[in-house]
Amino acid sequence: MSKPNEPVSPGKINSIMEGTSIVGEVNSDSNIRIDGKVKGTVNARGRVIIGQTGVIEGEVICQSSDIEGTLVGKINCQDLLSLKATAKLQGDINTKKLAIEPGAVFTGNCSMAGGVVKEMDPVRLQSAPRPEQAQAGR
Numbered sequence: 001m002s003k004p005n006e007p008v009s010p011g012k013i014n015s016i017m018e019g020t021s022i023v024g025e026v027n028s029d030s031n032i033r034i035d036g037k038v039k040g041t042v043n044a045r046g047r048v049i050i051g052q053t054g055v056i057e058g059e060v061i062c063q064s065s066d067i068e069g070t071l072v073g074k075i076n077c078q079d080l081l082s083l084k085a086t087a088k089l090q091g092d093i094n095t096k097k098l099a100i101e102p103g104a105v106f107t108g109n110c111s112m113a114g115g116v117v118k119e120m121d122p123v124r125l126q127s128a129p130r131p132e133q134a135q136a137g138r
Contacts, residue, residue, distance in 0.1 A: 018053045034069070052086050067104075 013031045016022060020036035031046035034054040041059045042048055048062040054069035064079045067087040075081060077095040085103035093110040100106065 013049075016054075018051075050087075 013033050014028050016026070016032070016034045016036045016038065018035040021039070022036070023039045025041045025043065026032070026038055028042075028044040028046065030044070031049070032042065032044045033049040033051060034042070034056060035051040036053075037055045037057075039057045041061070042056060043060075044062045046063050048060055048065040050056060050065070050067045050069040050071060052068045056069075056071045056073065058073045060071065060073070060075040060077075062075075062077055064081070065075060065077050066082045066084060067089060068084040069086070070088045072090045074092040075089070075094070077093075079095075080097040080099065081093060081095040082099045083089060083101060083104040083106060085101040087101075087104040087106075089104075089106045089108065091108045093106070093108065094112075095110075096113055098110065098112060
């Protein structure tokens with residue numbers, strides 16, 4: 001039995017092929033690859049792959065994502081969002097981890113780790129040299 005956030009069929013990929021347009025909501029219990037156009041919401045329990053010809057106008061909610069095509073809207077990834085060299089993303093990102101290849105275009109806002117900023121470990125703060133101490137040691 002799969003956990004609530006894991007894809008039901010991790011080895012299988014649903015596909016929206018080039019030349020296909022969908023308006024509305026797309027829900028997937030596994031991975032999904034989009035090479036066509038979706039105007040609306042894509043909600044997947046696995047990985048969302050937007051191919052080079054793929055376009056999403058709306059919202060993506062997923063475990064992880066590889067973007068080679070275009071996303072106009074917002075994306076919420078629970079783990080890794082990877083913007084490939086051909087990616088064009090205009091909108092808002094909320095993810096735990098972000099990888100951007102040279103050539104990718106991103107315009108918008110990015111929030112990482114759910115927007116929560118963790119406090120630094122006090123032990124590390126005490127042992128870290130202050131800027132004035134580092135300069136004095138020269």
